[in-house]
Structures are given as C-alpha cells and as structure tokens.
Amino acid sequence: MTTLTLIRHGQANNTATTEDGYDRLSDLGRQQARWLGEHMRATGAEFDKVFTGSLIRHQQTAEEWGAEAFTVDERLNEVRYFDLSERMHAQFGIAVPRTHEEFVDHLPLTFSAWQEGKIDGVSETFHDFQTRVSDVIHDLAGAGDNVIAFTSGGFIGMATRVVMGLDIGPFTRAILPIMNSSVHKMRLMPAGLTLTQFNAVPHLENPARHDAQTHF
Structure with a gap:
C-alpha cells in the first residue's frame, strides 16, 4: 500500500526578514536532517523515490538526510x-x-x-495554493510504493487540510506546531489519501536532543 512521507525542512535562518534570506539551513537545521537520516536508516526505512521542492532549504535537508539523488518539483514549495x-x-x-x-x-x-x-x-491565491498541494500529493502518492518528499510547514499544513477536510481554524492550528525536520505520513487507501502520522520527531526524542526540537 502506497505511503507518502512528507518531511519539513530543518531549521532555516530564523533571523531573516525576507524570503531569500530565510532560505538556507542553520547549523542546527543541518544537524536535525542528519539525525533524521541516521534514524531512518537505523530503523530500516526505504523509499522508492525522493522528491524535494526547488527551495534551497528543501534540497539542503534532503542532502544532509542522505539522499544521493532526488527529483525537484516546484509544487512542493512553501507559500x-x-x-x-x-x-x-x-x-x-x-x-x-x-x-x-x-x-x-x-x-x-x-x-x-x-x-x-x-x-x-x-x-498565488489561497485557492491556487490548495489546488497545487492537492495535485502534487496525489501525483506523488502514485509515483511508487514508498515516496518521501522534503517540503515546508505551510505545505504540510495544507496537505493535512486537503486529506482531513479541515476548516480554516483547525487548518491554521495544525500548521503552528509543525517542527523542523518532522515526519508526516499519508497512506493511499481505497477511500483516498489518509493521514497516518503527524509531526513525529523520533530522532529528537532523546532528552539530550530536546533543545533541538524547534518550530521557527
């Protein structure tokens, strides 16, 4: 059964005031991605295909995670x-x-x-953002049995809205707690894409890494 795994990028430049200034990982963001990759390999996770958005922070996260190659899809980009x-x-x-x-x-x-x-x-209008998120998650879910995509918090929140049918209030509340380098899973079932995991950070659960659990 097809599983689509969405990863939020590691901590970016959280002192930035512009889109371009924000779009690079901090040293901690790079470490978060490395820890996630190590955890997934240690637990036997395997993926048929790897995708990223075209943003620098997406691709840096994939590289630090350990992706040797990936396909860039701009539809995975953040608002x-x-x-x-x-x-x-x-x-x-x-x-x-x-x-x-x-x-x-x-x-x-x-x-x-x-x-x-x-x-x-x-x-980009809100409607257009929602449409591109819906289109790409359904396309990626059909791209292989196990697909992983590196993206952003707003995108993941919108993907959750799409599959869960969330109104604007619950949708925005879903975005706010999404942590850097967090893991979110959707499974393609007969009824459609279904959320099966949200905002998991197993690689940061060790008490020594609690300070590395960041949102911003």
Missing part, C-alpha cells in the same frame, strides 16, 4: 509567507511577526484574509 506578511502590514497596519509567539497570532489572521481574497497583489 511566500514573508510576502503575505509585508502586504498585511502595508494594507492593514498589522506588524510583521518577529518571534514565534507573534507568528502564532499572525498566521490565522493572515491565512483568513488570504482565503477571503482580502490581500491585494498576491503571487
């Missing part, structure tokens, strides 16, 4: 959240979040406004 934040600030005076605590309040406001079409000049 451009920094751009949405700047537009929210320009249009509504809502400050761009600088900390995880501020992000917790900011994300539901931003995604609700985005879904309702209230943010002007966006590069």
Whole structure:
C-alpha cells in the first residue's frame, strides 16, 4: 500500500526578514536532517523515490538526510509567507511577526484574509495554493510504493487540510506546531489519501536532543 512521507525542512535562518534570506539551513537545521537520516536508516526505512521542492532549504535537508539523488518539483514549495506578511502590514497596519509567539497570532489572521481574497497583489491565491498541494500529493502518492518528499510547514499544513477536510481554524492550528525536520505520513487507501502520522520527531526524542526540537 502506497505511503507518502512528507518531511519539513530543518531549521532555516530564523533571523531573516525576507524570503531569500530565510532560505538556507542553520547549523542546527543541518544537524536535525542528519539525525533524521541516521534514524531512518537505523530503523530500516526505504523509499522508492525522493522528491524535494526547488527551495534551497528543501534540497539542503534532503542532502544532509542522505539522499544521493532526488527529483525537484516546484509544487512542493512553501507559500511566500514573508510576502503575505509585508502586504498585511502595508494594507492593514498589522506588524510583521518577529518571534514565534507573534507568528502564532499572525498566521490565522493572515491565512483568513488570504482565503477571503482580502490581500491585494498576491503571487498565488489561497485557492491556487490548495489546488497545487492537492495535485502534487496525489501525483506523488502514485509515483511508487514508498515516496518521501522534503517540503515546508505551510505545505504540510495544507496537505493535512486537503486529506482531513479541515476548516480554516483547525487548518491554521495544525500548521503552528509543525517542527523542523518532522515526519508526516499519508497512506493511499481505497477511500483516498489518509493521514497516518503527524509531526513525529523520533530522532529528537532523546532528552539530550530536546533543545533541538524547534518550530521557527
């Protein structure tokens, strides 16, 4: 039975204020990815195909994880959240979040406004984002018995919304706890893609690694 495993990238440059500035792994992010790869190999995980988005942090995570080769699919890319934040600030005076605590309040406001079409000049509508996520997860689920894809938290949250039928509130709450280098699994069943694992970090469960459990 086909299993699609989605991996959120390791910790990126969390001091960044732009899309490009954010798009590279921190030293901790690289280590998180290496630990994940070591854990998966030690537990016998094998994958028929490996995919990444086209973002640098996706591909760096795959490389540190141990992928010798992978297929790039831009549909796995993250929503451009920094751009949405700047537009929210320009249009509504809502400050761009600088900390995880501020992000917790900011994300539901931003995604609700985005879904309702209230943010002007966006590069991708909420509907288009949802459609590309739905398309690619179903395509990848048909690409092999065991497929792994390296992507981002917003993408994983949207994939969860798609397969679980989540409304905007539960959807945004699902995004917020997604940890760096976390593991999410979907299985293709007769009724369709079904979520079977969410936000697992078995490689970071050792008490000595608890400080490496990051969200932002």
